[in-house]
Amino acid sequence: MPEHQERPLILLLTSHWVSMLGAALVTLAGFSWLFALPANIRGHAQNPYIGLLLFVAIPMVFFAGLALIPIGIILAKRRVEQEFATLPDRHAAWRRAGIFFGVMTAANVLIGSQLTYRSVEHMETVQFCGQTCHVMNPEFTAHLLAPHQQVACATCHVAPGATGWLKAKMNGTKQLMDVVFNKFPRPIEGGLESNKLVSSAATCEQCHESQVFIGPELRTITKYKDEAANTRTETVLMMQVGGGRFGGIHGAHLGPGVHIRYAAQDKTRQTIPWVEYRNIEKGVTRTYLASGAKPDVAGTLPVFEMQCADCHNRAAHSFEAPDRAVDNAITTGRIAPDLPFVKKTGVELIKVNYQTDEDARQKIPSSLANFYQQKYPDIAAKRASDVQAAGNALLAIYQHNVFPDLKVTWGTYPNNLGHTDNPGCFRCHDDSHATADKKTITQDCSACHQSLAMDEASPEILKTLGVAETSTGVRQ
Ligand code: HEC
Ligand code: HEC
Numbered sequence: 148m149p150e151h152q153e154r155p156l157i158l159l160l161t162s163h164w165v166s167m168l169g170a171a172l173v174t175l176a177g178f179s180w181l182f183a184l185p186a187n188i189r190g191h192a193q194n195p196y197i198g199l200l201l202f203v204a205i206p207m208v209f210f211a212g213l214a215l216i217p218i219g220i221i222l223a224k225r226r227v228e229q230e231f232a233t234l235p236d237r238h239a240a241w242r243r244a245g246i247f248f249g250v251m252t253a254a255n256v257l258i259g260s261q262l263t264y265r266s267v268e269h270m271e272t273v274q275f276c277g278q279t280c281h282v283m284n285p286e287f288t289a290h291l292l293a294p295h296q297q298v299a300c301a302t303c304h305v306a307p308g309a310t311g312w313l314k315a316k317m318n319g320t321k322q323l324m325d326v327v328f329n330k331f332p333r334p335i336e337g338g339l340e341s342n343k344l345v346s347s348a349a350t351c352e353q354c355h356e357s358q359v360f361i362g363p364e365l366r367t368i369t370k371y372k373d374e375a376a377n378t379r380t381e382t383v384l385m386m387q388v389g390g391g392r393f394g395g396i397h398g399a400h401l402g403p404g405v406h407i408r409y410a411a412q413d414k415t416r417q418t419i420p421w422v423e424y425r426n427i428e429k430g431v432t433r434t435y436l437a438s439g440a441k442p443d444v445a446g447t448l449p450v451f452e453m454q455c456a457d458c459h460n461r462a463a464h465s466f467e468a469p470d471r472a473v474d475n476a477i478t479t480g481r482i483a484p485d486l487p488f489v490k491k492t493g494v495e496l497i498k499v500n501y502q503t504d505e506d507a508r509q510k511i512p513s514s515l516a517n518f519y520q521q522k523y524p525d526i527a528a529k530r531a532s533d534v535q536a537a538g539n540a541l542l543a544i545y546q547h548n549v550f551p552d553l554k555v556t557w558g559t560y561p562n563n564l565g566h567t568d569n570p571g572c573f574r575c576h577d578d579s580h581a582t583a584d585k586k587t588i589t590q591d592c593s594a595c596h597q598s599l600a601m602d603e604a605s606p607e608i609l610k611t612l613g614v615a616e617t618s619t620g621v622r623q
């Protein structure tokens with residue numbers, strides 16, 4: 148059959164429809180990729196969905212196509228063998244096919260490795276983690292305000308090394324499926340809660356030295372009262388951070404030889420009935436039980452070793468308490484401090500249970516304007532732009548902390564660094580945790596901070612220190 152002599156072996160090999168489909172997919176992906184080359188080189192796309200297409204969908208099509216070609220060849224094996232036997236110059240046919248496959252393989256390896264490299268790189272970006280995957284929107288939004296905004300999500304959420312990477316990818320694939328099939332919990336579990344958090348030794352301690360001494364830190368907390376005048380007060384604390392052999396807050400839990408373990412009753416670790424302190428340098432072990440807890444309680448509950456993230460659990464994406472958020476907005480000038488009752492009314496408005504984000508957008512600024520129109524028509528008329536700005540600031544606070552579609556609201560994710568909004572330090576330091584011989588985990592205020600002023604209008608100490616304007620950031 149003469150036409151067979153004309154037909155190159157390569158066409159014969161890929162004559163099965165599966166191979167042809169594969170070749171078409173590879174070509175399609177290859178061209179799409181070339182077309183998008185500029186964005187590829189940047190490794191970043193403006194729009195998160197274009198990112199998803201470029202760095203995830205195209206590579207998937209490319210590799211699927213590549214895999215189909217040999218499958219088609221195997222499927223067509225019988226027919227290929229029959230036709231091959233009829234070829235006159237099999238040697239030359241093999242050589243031509245070999246060269247063709249060689250060149251194509253080299254090109255595919257080149258394009259393929261680029262695709263893989265770029266897509267792996269893309270999946271580590273804050274954009275991919277926080278924006279493409281809308282369920283992470285609360286953390287993405289909070290991360291923008293955090294001192295760690297330059298630290299990528301993957302730095303804390305993926306353990307270093309190949310196994311950590313693989314584990315994260317497998318986890319991520321499962322999460323992606325849960326999102327696609329709408330099976331994910333709302334709100335999604337806290338990292339400590341799901342027990343999937345990478346240990347602080349592999350994350351925080353890569354950048355922060357755990358034994359470093361940090362001197363006392365001045366902490367001022369500015370608040371405004373629920374009065375017409377929004378009277379301003381300051382609390383001034385000197386935090387005894389310490390570290391290493393110098394004791395203090397860090398040294399007490401993480402100093403040389405110190406290991407603290409605790410058992411938690413609930414998944415968010417807010418109730419802690421059992422604590423064990425061990426200092427292997429000094430050879431001491433003390434076991435503390437919360438009053439009423441059974442001595443064998445640790446045997447029945449999960450036990451954890453204390454690490455940075457037990458206190459700094461919201462280091463990268465901290466959500467605020469409503470009154471603190473409004474206080475911060477007043478201090479930083481986003482809300483005028485002399486609008487009557489702006490603190491009280493503002494907190495009330497952002498605490499309302501709005502059905503959707505759109506609902507909040509329509510109601511928060513307009514309700515504030517209505518409040519002034521009804522109660523202070525004078526101010527509503529003369530200071531319309533201040534009222535408008537305050538309304539917008541309140542809406543922004545709401546949108547940074549409440550995500551109705553994901554059931555994330557005030558207090559969903561507790562911050563353990565402190566003891567006023569959440570149990571925090573007092574989960575253990577509550578004077579109820581005691582050893583058999585009645586030693587307790589201290590609640591002595593000055594062990595953790597010198598209280599230099601408590602809710603004072605204009606504390607002497609700030610004048611002495613020459614600290615005039617203060618501002619409280621989000622607690623990390
Ligand atoms: C500096 C380290 C760090 C960085 C950077 C970081 N996280 Fe986290 N993340 C944590 C810790 C610690 C927790 C555990 C919080 C808890 O359980 O209270 C957590 C928990 C989470 C959770 C579980 C829900 C929750 O809020 O507890 C999600 C989702 C999450 N992070 C997403 C992100 C995303 C998206 C980014 C990037 C925009 C990011 N994280 C960046 C440390 C980090
Ligand atoms: C990739 C490096 C990196 C990692 C990982 C990292 N940090 Fe940081 N962290 C920084 C840098 C840089 C700053 C200083 C940011 C600034 O002051 O603007 C910082 C600041 C802080 C601060 C001070 C915040 C403030 O209010 O000024 C705390 C607390 C902190 N980190 C704790 C943690 C904890 C806890 C973890 C682990 C969950 C962690 N960091 C992981 C680099 C890192």
Ligand code: HEC
Pocket residue numbers: 347351352355356357361364366386388396397400401453454455456457458459564565
């Ligand atoms: C027992 C709870 C606890 C543990 C565990 C802990 N910290 Fe802290 N850390 C604190 C407190 C409380 C402060 C003071 C916060 C303040 O200034 O209000 C602090 C302060 C800091 C600061 C200085 C913040 C600043 O404003 O400059 C850094 C950085 C920090 N911690 C990092 C870490 C790292 C890294 C680890 C783990 C190696 C860790 N901490 C473990 C409670 C803890």
Ligand code: HEC
Pocket residue numbers: 395396399400407408409419422423424433453458563564565571572573574575576588589594595
């Ligand atoms: C999981 C339990 C637990 C939590 C939570 C906890 N601690 Fe501790 N803390 C301990 C234990 C145990 C000791 C050591 C007790 C001993 O010496 O036997 C300790 C000791 C201390 C000391 C030294 C006290 C002294 O006697 O001088 C300070 C300071 C301290 N913690 C601060 C904090 C701060 C601040 C927080 C919150 C940010 C906190 N702790 C949260 C368990 C905890």
Ligand code: HEC
Pocket residue numbers: 366368382384564565566567572573576589590591592593594595596598601622
């Ligand atoms: C185990 C350590 C610890 C003990 C004990 C402790 N505190 Fe605190 N306290 C903290 C930490 C941590 C913060 C948070 C500081 C920050 O904002 O970063 C805090 C914050 C505060 C604040 C500021 C509250 C606010 O609205 O922000 C006050 C007031 C306060 N403590 C009072 C006390 C008093 C009074 C006692 C004694 C009964 C006490 N604390 C005992 C660790 C402790």
